[in-house]
Amino acid sequence: MGLSSPTEIVATDKVEVAFKNLDAAILVGSMPRREGMERKDLLKANMAIFETQGTALEKYAKKAVKVLVVGNPANTNCLIAMKSAPSIPKENFSCLTRLDHNRARSQVAMRCNVPATHVKNVIIWGDHLSKQYPDVHHCKVNVSGGEVACFDAVKDEAWLKGDFITNKSWKIVEGLPIDDFSKAKMEATATELIDERDTAMEFLAKK
The missing domain is CATH 3.40.50.720 (NAD(P)-binding Rossmann-like Domain)
Incomplete structure (x- = not known):
C-alpha cells in the first residue's frame, strides 16, 4: 500500500x-x-x-x-x-521491538502500581527470541511525582533479574555503564542474533 x-x-x-x-x-x-x-x-x-x-x-x-x-x-x-x-x-x-518494550514497561508499572506511562528508559537488547534481554538498569519510574531508579522503585532485585526477564528518532546511545550481569545477558542475546544472521546469510548466498 x-x-x-x-x-x-x-x-x-x-x-x-x-x-x-x-x-x-x-x-x-x-x-x-x-x-x-x-x-x-x-x-x-x-x-x-x-x-x-x-x-x-x-x-x-x-x-x-x-x-x-x-x-x-x-x-x-x-x-x-x-x-x-x-x-x-x-x-x-x-x-x-515495541511489543517487547511495552511488555517490559507494563510489568514494571504493575509491580510499582503506577501507569505504564510512568515508566521510561527501558531498553530491549536482542530480537524477539528466547534470550532477549529487557534491561531496566537505566529505567526510571515516576512514583508520587518524582523519578526513582527502577531497582529502587520495584524493591525486588531477584524478580527483576529472574521472572521479569522471562515474561516476555533512533540512535545508538554510547557510553552507558554496563555491569557484569547486563553484559552477560547482552552477550547471550548477541550470540543468538549472530546465529540467526549467519543462517540468513547462508540463504542469501545460495540464491
Whole structure:
C-alpha cells in the first residue's frame, strides 16, 4: 500500500507502484512462526519477503528513504532488507521491538502500581527470541511525582533479574555503564542474533 498524496491511498501488489519514490517505508508483514516450524524454515520464509522488499527499495525508493521493520524477528528481517538494498545508507534502517518494550514497561508499572506511562528508559537488547534481554538498569519510574531508579522503585532485585526477564528518532546511545550481569545477558542475546544472521546469510548466498 502506498500514499500518492496526503489524502490518497493506493492499494497495490506491484512493488514498482508501492515503493516508487518513497521517503519512508514501514515494513510490517512477516511470516509468524507456526507450531512445529523449524527456525530455519521461518527464516527462509521471511528472507523471501524482506529480500523482495529490500530489492524494491533499492530499485524504486529514494536513496534517502527511512526504513522501519516491524515484522518479527525484526532485527534479522531488517538485516535482510538492508543487505538487499546496498545503495541505501545502513543508518536509514531500523527495527522496532515495541511489543517487547511495552511488555517490559507494563510489568514494571504493575509491580510499582503506577501507569505504564510512568515508566521510561527501558531498553530491549536482542530480537524477539528466547534470550532477549529487557534491561531496566537505566529505567526510571515516576512514583508520587518524582523519578526513582527502577531497582529502587520495584524493591525486588531477584524478580527483576529472574521472572521479569522471562515474561516476555533512533540512535545508538554510547557510553552507558554496563555491569557484569547486563553484559552477560547482552552477550547471550548477541550470540543468538549472530546465529540467526549467519543462517540468513547462508540463504542469501545460495540464491
